[in-house]
Amino acid sequence: MKNRKRSLRARLLLWLIVPMTAFSLVAGWLTHANARRTADLLQDAALLAAARVMAADVHWNGDNLVAAVSPSTIQIVGTPEGDQVFYRVEIAGGPVIGGTSDFPQTRVTDSPHWYDAEVSRMPIRAVTLKRPMYDTGKNVDVVVSVGRTQIARDALVASLWKPQLAYILGSIAAAMVLVCAGLSLELRPLERLAKGLAAHPEQSRARINATGVHAELQPLIAAFNACLDIIERQALTTRRFIADAAHQIRTPLTLLGTQLQYARRQGNLEDVRETLLAMHHSNRAMVVLINQLLMLAQAEAADYTAFEGEIVDIREVTARAIEKLALAARRRDIELVVSIEAPLAVIGSETLLSEVLSNILDNAIRYAPKSTQVAIDARQTDGSVSISVLDQGPGIPASLRERVFEPFFRASDEEGSGLGLAIAREIVRAHRGTISLQDAPDGRGLLVKLIFPAHELQA
Known part of the structure; x- marks a missing residue:
């Protein structure tokens, strides 16, 4: 499966396009709703004005009501788009006295009342208005209904909505162009850095120059x-x-x-x-x-996480190291003095820790004069386990105490590979510990001190 290159520019544009697309959809819907609401209000106002004029044109002719609707009244709701206008004037609960007989009837609960209907299978917007008519001893309600097709209203919605939509889309397109240009300009420092590194691959000291680069980078x-x-x-x-x-x-x-x-x-x-x-x-x-x-x-290469869960007893580590070097100490008539506070435990590798102590003891036995002592002391203080190895040898000058931890470095002409302390330091580091070389308390010899995080044993 081929690895697809992930472009930062493309992903940033994607994060911009998605919310902007959502914004344009919501803004377009809201703009269309507002345009429709405005067109409906204008249409309803024209219908109500025509209905009131028609209601005013109704009068008594003797005992009968007559609806004399003039053409100018129809023109109130007429439109250049050729909308058809329908009206109906009737006595509430009685006969039709003017207008279109097939105009849909509606129950008047409030006045005026707007509603949508159909006349001759054409959708219309209509309003119904009720007017009380008084005569000598009579009180009659006249119901006037006026309706109009939706051609002009739909045209008004389009004239209000489309320019706004074009403005929104144009703004988003302009913003995307500006963002693309801005990204190209802002990413140029990274491109220059890449070209600068690629131009000098043979330089071992190739580094990235942060001059002119953004603060975030x-x-x-x-x-x-x-x-x-x-x-x-x-x-x-x-x-x-x-x-x-x-x-x-x-x-x-x-x-x-x-x-x-x-x-x-x-x-x-x-x-x-x-x-x-x-x-x-x-x-x-x-x-x-x-x-x-x-x-x-x-x-x-040791990784401390590999030691998690392995509890190491310091007494076992010391016993293994002493057993390994007991013969060498006996040959030089060197006494090994051990003092360990029990119990002492750390988390790590018993094999590697034994190797550390063996290397340190081997150096102490090798450099200590014959018929002397090498003291091993282990104790716990403030959450740390401290292991000290003290010999009575010539010691190591302070100026060489860091160098002796380098591989193959030897502070004297004694036989050896110069790897013991280098191995010890790496193992100690892997166990999150420290190793240091110090002067002996009485000024004669060398004190090697190891410190590890202590592990509290369960009672």
């Missing part, structure tokens, strides 16, 4: 430039990491190749065994390095 541009900065930093870090990793792996591979060539030239079995032992050490160092690289990649 400037936060978006700032956020986009910030994302570009982050991507650039990550790309530089990745390139540097790949280059350093390639260099670190190339060294043991080169050494291993040299040892293989040396072993092939040896005829003495004892020399071959020594070479194979050296190759074994080189291979083990390369395996450790690759495992650390994989662990660093895993830590950098």
Whole structure:
């Protein structure tokens, strides 16, 4: 299924066209209703005037009533459009004394009374008026009805409605043209930005210039430039990491190749065994390095949401790290002193947290003088779990404490890959924690402090 391009200009026009169309329909209907109401009022007023004149023309002729309707009276309701006029004069409840006999009768409840009717299958608008006639001892009601066809009335409605409708539609069309022109002008800065970026794709520092851009778009541009900065930093870090990793792996591979060539030239079995032992050490160092690289990649890609619901006991983490490094500590005659407030728990990955503590303990054991102590202290304070590892080694100068967290950086010539603290920092960040290097309380050694959000265990 093809992806359809979504045009901002088209969608904005659509949002304008829909309400404007609804507005034109409502306005047209209201205009037509007002025009019809005006035409009806004019027509009804003309019919009532003719009916009153006709009622005035009725008079007594002896004992009889006579309706003498003059042609001028008919002209009151006559129209240039050729409408037909019908009238009827009758005595209430009695005979017709003038006009059209087939004029529809109506019951007079109020006077005047307007209504719609038909004469000879032609629709008409009519009015009925009642007039009392007095004579000596007599009181007779005369009913006068006047009707007219609707040709002039419909023409008046059209003459009133069509210009208004044309004005409304013309206004909407002009507004749409102006909106289209305005959108084209206002969207030009975005088009210039796109062309500017496309013109220099090879520039690694390509950024969007917010000069002359609308205020509503400037936060978006700032956020986009910030994302570009982050991507650039990550790309530089990745390139540097790949280059350093390639260099670190190339060294043991080169050494291993040299040892293989040396072993092939040896005829003495004892020399071959020594070479194979050296190759074994080189291979083990390369395996450790690759495992650390994989662990660093895993830590950098770690997502804290993946740890939700996994409760980690700090005692288990500490026990696993100590068990892993107990032999190395015994070889250097280093005593591991553990102090843990129970219970302590955080949300995260027990495997990754154990790796963090193992890396820190490994560094402490490696750099601490023989026959000294490495202290591990864990406690909870103000909703946070704090884990401290203190050794009595030479420490790290304050100027290098940030750099030691960079991959492959080593503050001394001791054997190692320089990945331990880099792995530890990424894992700690993934757990929403912090890691810091501090001076020992007595000024001798190094204090590594980890802080994580605490998880309250249910009683």
